[in-house]
Amino acid sequence: MAATQRSAPSPPAPRRPGRPDTSDVLQQIMAVTDQSLDEAQARKHALNCHRMKPALFSVLCEIKEKTVVSICGIQDEDPPDAQLLRLDNMLLAEGVCRPEKRGRGGAVAGAGTATPGGCPNDNSIEHSDYRAKLSQIRQIYHSELEKYEQACREFTTHVTNLLQEQSRMRPVSPKEIERMVSAIHGKFSAIQMQLKQSTCEAVMTLRSRLLDARRKRRNFSKQATEVLNEYFYSHLNNPYPSEEAKEELARKGGITVSQVSNWFGNKRIRYKKNMGKFQEEATIYMGKTAADTTEVGVPGNHASCLSTPSSGSSGPFPLPSAGEAFLTLRTLTSLQPPPGGGCLQSQTQGSWQRSTPRPAIVSPAGDPGSINSSVSD
DNA sequence: TAATATGATTATGT
DNA sequence: ACATAATCATATTA
Numbered sequence: 001m002a003a004t005q006r007s008a009p010s011p012p013a014p015r016r017p018g019r020p021d022t023s024d025v026l027q028q029i030m031a032v033t034d035q036s037l038d039e040a041q042a043r044k045h046a047l048n049c050h051r052m053k054p055a056l057f058s059v060l061c062e063i064k065e066k067t068v069v070s071i072c073g074i075q076d077e078d079p080p081d082a083q084l085l086r087l088d089n090m091l092l093a094e095g096v097c098r099p100e101k102r103g104r105g106g107a108v109a110g111a112g113t114a115t116p117g118g119c120p121n122d123n124s125i126e127h128s129d130y131r132a133k134l135s136q137i138r139q140i141y142h143s144e145l146e147k148y149e150q151a152c153r154e155f156t157t158h159v160t161n162l163l164q165e166q167s168r169m170r171p172v173s174p175k176e177i178e179r180m181v182s183a184i185h186g187k188f189s190a191i192q193m194q195l196k197q198s199t200c201e202a203v204m205t206l207r208s209r210l211l212d213a214r215r216k217r218r219n220f221s222k223q224a225t226e227v228l229n230e231y232f233y234s235h236l237n238n239p240y241p242s243e244e245a246k247e248e249l250a251r252k253g254g255i256t257v258s259q260v261s262n263w264f265g266n267k268r269i270r271y272k273k274n275m276g277k278f279q280e281e282a283t284i285y286m287g288k289t290a291a292d293t294t295e296v297g298v299p300g301n302h303a304s305c306l307s308t309p310s311s312g313s314s315g316p317f318p319l320p321s322a323g324e325a326f327l328t329l330r331t332l333t334s335l336q337p338p339p340g341g342g343c344l345q346s347q348t349q350g351s352w353q354r355s356t357p358r359p360a361i362v363s364p365a366g367d368p369g370s371i372n373s374s375v376s377d
Numbered sequence: 378t379a380a381t382a383t384g385a386t387t388a389t390g391t
Numbered sequence: 392a393c394a395t396a397a398t399c400a401t402a403t404t405a
Binding site: 217219 | 386
């Protein structure tokens with residue numbers, strides 16, 4: 001820094017007029033090794049006090065810098081930067097890293113449980129346990145982090161002092177000290193990353209244990225299943241509620257739209273897989289809806305061909321009477337015929353259960369007699 | 378306690 | 392984005 005006018009280190013130092021030449025000083029330094037210790041101490045002191053010492057020191061520093069940089073400057077670290085960022089974000093999102101404040105509104109609710117069918121109904125009852133454990137983890141995390149940081153600070157000041165001490169007898173530039181400090185920080189941040197990683201793991205485990213909705217499954221209320229089943233069986237030939245219908249069902253049953261979707265997905269597949277098992281339920285609900293006007297609002301959707309029998313019976317199936325309904329239903333569901341001469345153009349009509357799986361239960365040809373045998377699988 | 382029912386998730390296809 | 396099929400994990404029942 002100080003020696004600015006120097007163009008090249010190798011040639012003999014350009015002697016400036018009026019200044020004592022540095023080669024003398026160098027000579028003296030070289031001679032130090034030949035001296036006895038006491039003598040050397042004295043000489044060292046004298047050299048330290050020499051008025052050319054700072055300039056010489058900086059020259060030496062620069063020379064060293066040149067050689068060191070070519071060796072150490074290659075390895076620019078920070079490949080795990082992205083990972084560190086991910087960990088930080090996650091800890092932030094989970095509320096582990098939050099700056100000790102109350103404001104925990106958006107972070108957890110927004111980023112954490114973005115899954116559509118996440119944890120809809122019971123949010124705060126089951127989660128108190130989770131919160132307690134989480135705060136425990138947070139506490140440990142912060143205390144460990146604090147420990148690491150303190151150790152890092154102490155070590156850094158120690159090394160800095162040491163280097164400054166040594167800079168009296170060997171060329172140690174401020175830049176070098178800086179590099180050393182950043183190297184120390186790098187090592188400590190590697191340790192911190194391990195801490196963050198294990199904290200993340202702990203949080204994830206906790207999440208999956210206490211927060212995963214699957215583990216705390218609650219059956220729907222009677223009301224909800226009622227509403228859902230009514231819709232399902234009254235739209236048995238097209239059990240695909242529109243978005244509006246889903247919302248309506250969700251509202252009526254006190255569940256979320258995603259839950260309605262889940263329910264219909266499960267219901268369709270399970271009904272199709274083993275229709276025999278659902279016959280009893282079917283008759284119940286089909287009889288129910290025959291008298292009950294549970295019109296789940298279907299303002300302007302596929303009603304084009306479904307609403308045909310609306311005048312006589314509310315359901316999409318021709319249900320003359322409760323007694324007949326059973327047989328009619330069976331023949332319809334097991335043989336899947338198009339309902340009379342109605343609207344055939346819609347493929348959804350009854351084709352949602354096409355590709356009949358390979359249920360040995362569904363007898364090859366409709367044998368309406370053995371109803372119960374098929375049920376008792 | 379084993380078997381079954383059930384809500385949710387995941388993989389895959391359209 | 393939604394549907395299906397398979398699967399997971401819990402709840403309920405026999």
